[in-house]
Amino acid sequence: xxxxxxxxxxxxxxxxxxxxxxxxxxxxxxxxxxxxxxxxxxxxxxxxxxxxxxxxxxxxxxxxxxxxxxxxxxxxxxxxxxxxxxxxxxxxxxxxxxxxxxxxxxxxxxxxxxxxxxxxxxxxxxxxxxxxxxxxxxxxxxxxxxxxxxxxxxxxxxxxxxxxxxxxxxxxxxxxxxxxxxxxxxxxxxxxxxxxxxxxxxxxxxxxxxxxxxxxxxxxxxxxxxxxxxxxxxxxxxxxxxxx
Numbered sequence: 001x002x003x004x005x006x007x008x009x010x011x012x013x014x015x016x017x018x019x020x021x022x023x024x025x026x027x028x029x030x031x032x033x034x035x036x037x038x039x040x041x042x043x044x045x046x047x048x049x050x051x052x053x054x055x056x057x058x059x060x061x062x063x064x065x066x067x068x069x070x071x072x073x074x075x076x077x078x079x080x081x082x083x084x085x086x087x088x089x090x091x092x093x094x095x096x097x098x099x100x101x102x103x104x105x106x107x108x109x110x111x112x113x114x115x116x117x118x119x120x121x122x123x124x125x126x127x128x129x130x131x132x133x134x135x136x137x138x139x140x141x142x143x144x145x146x147x148x149x150x151x152x153x154x155x156x157x158x159x160x161x162x163x164x165x166x167x168x169x170x171x172x173x174x175x176x177x178x179x180x181x182x183x184x185x186x187x188x189x190x191x192x193x194x195x196x197x198x199x200x201x202x203x204x205x206x207x208x209x210x211x212x213x214x215x216x217x218x219x220x221x222x223x224x225x226x227x228x229x230x231x232x233x234x235x236x237x238x239x240x241x242x243x244x
Contacts, residue, residue, distance in 0.1 A: 040081035124207035139198035
């Protein structure tokens with residue numbers, strides 16, 4: 001039994017370590033180290049909060065806190081980035097925010113067709129740079145009440161499943177028609193109870209060509225808290241290691 005557990009743990013470890021970042025470059029020879037300095041555009045974060053009914057609600061305060069945390073960490077490190085370029089994502093630059101949010105679900109084979117909004121390119125060029133870096137974070141935080149609600153729902157589901165199995169067995173039909181509780185799939189899974197999750201995306205913009213020059217999306221090993229400074233520092237160092 002112990003030997004099987006060791007093999008299972010090793011298999012999980014190998015699969016985790018083999019999960020590398022997703023990347024794209026508009027030019028095979030594009031090298032971020034060949035650029036002296038990038039314009040650093042104010043980060044964007046979208047954080048959902050799961051309420052007491054375990055339903056996701058967009059939380060502006062948590063999103064702003066997550067974006068501010070990213071900006072603080074990146075600005076404190078020795079990346080070849082300029083001072084942050086402020087954007088009015090909740091006002092005049094709301095359309096830019098929507099454009100950035102698309103990077104959470106875009107596939108790399110479509111990035112060559114993504115056109116950069118002129119206002120973004122103009123902001124980069126106005127700062128004296130050709131290339132700009134933009135970091136996008138998406139994730140969620142699940143409240144304790146949400147997790148407890150899901151546990152109650154799971155318990156109710158198990159009780160119903162046992163009751164149905166008892167009724168089925170009591171009919172004394174043939175064995176092929178019997179259903180055991182171990183074979184019945186659960187309506188709820190552990191993913192509904194994870195307390196938080198976070199994903200990071202880095203987009204390098206060529207303001208002169210108004211295109212995405214480079215794209216990096218790191219896949220976190222485990223669920224990550226988007227508001228934990230030490231966790232985010234580790235994730236950002238992995239995301240931006242090409243720039244150092």
